[in-house]
Amino acid sequence: MRIYKHPILEIAEAKIVTVYMDSQPIIAHENDSIAAALIASGISVFRHTHKTGEPRGVFCGIGQCADCLVIVNGQPNVRACVTLVKEGMQIQSQSGYGQVGTPL
Amino acid sequence: MKCADILVIGGGPGGLGAAIEAAKAGASVLLVDENPRMGGQLYKQIHKFFGSQTHYAGQRGFDIADTLIAEAARAGVELLPQTRALGCFDEGQFALLSLANQDATRLRTMKARRVILATGAKENAVAFPGWTLPGVMTAGAAQTLANIYGVLPGKRILILGSGNVGLIVGYQLMQAGAQVLGIVDVLPSVHGYEVHAAKLRRANVPIYLGSTVVEARGETRVQQVIIGQVDACFQPIEGTHQTIECDTVLLAVGLSPRTEIAAMFGCDMTFERRLGGLMPIHDETMCTSNQTIYVCGDLAGVEEASTALDEGRLAGIHAAAACGYGDEARHARVAALQSSLNTLRSGMHGQPRKEAKNDILQLAHRKGIVGETI
Amino acid sequence: MRKVFIDCPQNIPCNPCQFCCPTSAITIGEDITNPPQVNLEKCIGCGRCVAACPGQACFLVDTEFHPGIASVDFPYEYLPLPTAGMRVQAQDNCGAVLCTGLVVAVVAAKAGDHTPVVRLSVPREFAYQVRSIAHLPAE
Numbered sequence: 001m002r003i004y005k006h007p008i009l010e011i012a013e014a015k016i017v018t019v020y021m022d023s024q025p026i027i028a029h030e031n032d033s034i035a036a037a038l039i040a041s042g043i044s045v046f047r048h049t050h051k052t053g054e055p056r057g058v059f060c061g062i063g064q065c066a067d068c069l070v071i072v073n074g075q076p077n078v079r080a081c082v083t084l085v086k087e088g089m090q091i092q093s094q095s096g097y098g099q100v101g102t103p104l
Numbered sequence: 105m106k107c108a109d110i111l112v113i114g115g116g117p118g119g120l121g122a123a124i125e126a127a128k129a130g131a132s133v134l135l136v137d138e139n140p141r142m143g144g145q146l147y148k149q150i151h152k153f154f155g156s157q158t159h160y161a162g163q164r165g166f167d168i169a170d171t172l173i174a175e176a177a178r179a180g181v182e183l184l185p186q187t188r189a190l191g192c193f194d195e196g197q198f199a200l201l202s203l204a205n206q207d208a209t210r211l212r213t214m215k216a217r218r219v220i221l222a223t224g225a226k227e228n229a230v231a232f233p234g235w236t237l238p239g240v241m242t243a244g245a246a247q248t249l250a251n252i253y254g255v256l257p258g259k260r261i262l263i264l265g266s267g268n269v270g271l272i273v274g275y276q277l278m279q280a281g282a283q284v285l286g287i288v289d290v291l292p293s294v295h296g297y298e299v300h301a302a303k304l305r306r307a308n309v310p311i312y313l314g315s316t317v318v319e320a321r322g323e324t325r326v327q328q329v330i331i332g333q334v335d336a337c338f339q340p341i342e343g344t345h346q347t348i349e350c351d352t353v354l355l356a357v358g359l360s361p362r363t364e365i366a367a368m369f370g371c372d373m374t375f376e377r378r379l380g381g382l383m384p385i386h387d388e389t390m391c392t393s394n395q396t397i398y399v400c401g402d403l404a405g406v407e408e409a410s411t412a413l414d415e416g417r418l419a420g421i422h423a424a425a426a427c428g429y430g431d432e433a434r435h436a437r438v439a440a441l442q443s444s445l446n447t448l449r450s451g452m453h454g455q456p457r458k459e460a461k462n463d464i465l466q467l468a469h470r471k472g473i474v475g476e477t478i
Numbered sequence: 479m480r481k482v483f484i485d486c487p488q489n490i491p492c493n494p495c496q497f498c499c500p501t502s503a504i505t506i507g508e509d510i511t512n513p514p515q516v517n518l519e520k521c522i523g524c525g526r527c528v529a530a531c532p533g534q535a536c537f538l539v540d541t542e543f544h545p546g547i548a549s550v551d552f553p554y555e556y557l558p559l560p561t562a563g564m565r566v567q568a569q570d571n572c573g574a575v576l577c578t579g580l581v582v583a584v585v586a587a588k589a590g591d592h593t594p595v596v597r598l599s600v601p602r603e604f605a606y607q608v609r610s611i612a613h614l615p616a617e
Contacts, residue, residue, distance in 0.1 A: 064226055
C-alpha cells in the first residue's frame with residue numbers, strides 16, 4: 001500500500017533497507033517509521049494486550065498514545081510510529097507489558 | 105550554563121512565529137521540538153491554506169513550514185529539533201533531553217528569562233465497540249502515514265467527523281489513491297467548510313449526517329463497520345443500521361490543547377469547550393498566571409495554523425519586550441496582529457472562537473493575570 | 479469569452495483570489511471574511527484564480543464556446559490526469575453525472591503549484607453546473 005504516484009507530492013526514490021518482523025524479512029524504505037514499514041507490508045497487528053490478548057496497531061501516529069508498542073532489538077515498549085527503521089532491525093510484536101533484560 | 109533570553113517549546117506555526125519575532129526584536133532565542141524536524145503538523149498539510157498574504161494563504165502547508173523555518177534561521181533563532189523539554193528544576197533550570205543521541209550529554213540543562221509554550225494539540229478519540237481494532241486510528245495518523253511516509257493506512261476508508269480535519273484528510277487520501285467510502289457525523293449538517301465538503305461530494309463520497317459509527321467488526325483488523333442514524337440525544341436508532349465493508353476507520357472528532365508542560369509550570373487553567381477544553385488562562389500579551397511563561401497557538405485554544413502564527417508573533421514580541429528588547433515600531437506591529445486575529449476570528453467558524461477568546465481575556469483580568477506592559 | 483464564476487458562500491477568512499488576479503476583477507477587501515465580489519468587465523478569463531483558490535471554488539465559464547456548447551474550467555488535483563480529446567463524464571457539485579464532456583485542454587502551469595486546470599466542453603445548459611469529472615481509472 002505504498003503510494004508511488006501522487007498529484008501533489010514528489011515521491012523520491014528511496015533507499016531500500018531490510019528489517020525483520022517476528023523473524024520474517026520486510027522490505028522497508030530508509031526514513032520509514034517502523035509503523036509505516038509494517039503497514040506498507042500489510043501488517044496491521046503490532047502487539048497484543050496484557051489482560052485479554054486483543055490485537056492493537058497504530059492509533060495516534062505521533063507518539064502520544066502508546067498503542068503501537070513493539071519490541072526492537074530486544075527492547076520492549078518502543079513506539080513504532082515515531083521510531084525509524086534501520087538496516088537489519090529485529091522487530092517483534094509485543095505481548096503484554098514486555099520484559100526488560102534477561103531473567104536470571 | 106547556557107542562558108537564553110527566551111526558550112520556545114514547540115516548533116509548529118505558533119512556536120516558529122514566536123521565535124522569529126523575539127529574535128527579530130533582538131532577543132537570543134532557543135527553539136526546541138521533540139520531532140525530527142521543525143514545522144509541527146505543517147508538513148502533513150499538502151493542501152493550500154486559507155488566510156491572507158501575511159499567513160502565506162494559497163500556499164501549501166509544507167511550503168509554509170519551509171518558509172518559516174528558513175526565516176527563523178535567518179533571524180538567528182537556535183533551532184534544536186529532536187529535543188524534548190522535560191520540565192523546570194529549581195532555580196529556573198530547564199531540562200532538555202536530546203532524542204538524537206544516547207550518550208551522557210543527552211540530558212542538558214539551561215536557563216531562560218522567559219518561556220513561550222507552543223505545544224499544540226492532540227486529537228480526540230471516541231469509543232464504540234471495536235474502536236481498539238487495528239485499522240481504527242485518528243485522522244492525523246492516516247495523514248502522517250500517507251503524506252509523510254507515503255504509505256496508505258488502508259484501501260477502503262470510512263471517516264467519523266465532518267469537521268475540516270475529516271474533510272481535508274478524506275480528500276488527501278483520495279488524492280493518494282485510496283477509496284473514501286463516506287463521512288459520518290452525528291450533526292445535522294456538515295461541520296467544516298462547504299468548499300471542503302464539496303471536494304468530497306464531487307468525487308461521489310457520501311456524507312452520512314445525523315449518523316454515527318455503531319460498531320467496528322473484524323478479527324485482527326477492521327473488516328466492516330455498522331453505522332446508524334442517531335436520535336436527539338445522539339444515540340443510535342434501531343432499524344437504521346447499515347453495514348459498510350471497509351478496512352480503515354478514521355476518527356476526526358476534534359482536538360484538545362496539550363497542556364502537560366503548562367500545568368507543570370503552574371499556569372492556571374480553565375475549561376473552555378469552544379476552544380477544545382482545558383487550556384491555560386492568558387491575557388492579550390499571551391502571558392499566563394506564571395509571569396515568565398507565555399502561551400500561543402492550539403495550546404492557548406484550538407484554532408487554525410494562521411491564528412497560531414499570529415498568536416505566536418504576539419507572544420514573541422511581548423516576551424522579548426519583557427526582556428527589554430524591541431523598538432517603538434512594536435506597538436504598531438502588535439495592533440496590526442490583533443487586528444489580523446480579529447479578522448481571522450470571524451465568519452461561521454471564527455466568530456464563536458472570538459467570543460470564547462474574549463471570555464478567556466476577561467477571566468485573566470478578573471484573576472489579575474497581566475503580562476508586563478511594553 | 480471565458481469569465482470567472484465563484485461558488486464561495488460561507489464567509490471564509492481567505493483572499494488569494496483577490497491577490498492572484500492580474501486585473502483586479504475580484505475584490506475581497508479589508509475584512510478577509512467578505513465574500514468575493516466579481517467585476518466581469520475586468521475579468522480576462524486567465525484562470526489564475528481557478529488554480530489558486532484553496533477552496534476550489536473558482537471556475538471559468540464560456541457560454542459562447544461553440545454554438546450550443548459551453549466550456550468550463552475547473553481544478554483537478556488527481557491522477558491520472560485527463561488529456562485533450564478525451565471524452566469524460568462531467569459531474570455536478572454532488573458528484574452526479576450531468577453529461578459527457580470533451581476535454582479541450584489540461585493546463586498544469588507552474589504558477590498553479592500542482593493544481594492542474596481542466597477545460598471541458600459541455601452542452602450549454604450544463605455550463606454553470608459542471609464542477610468536475612468522474613475520476614479516471616488508475617493506469
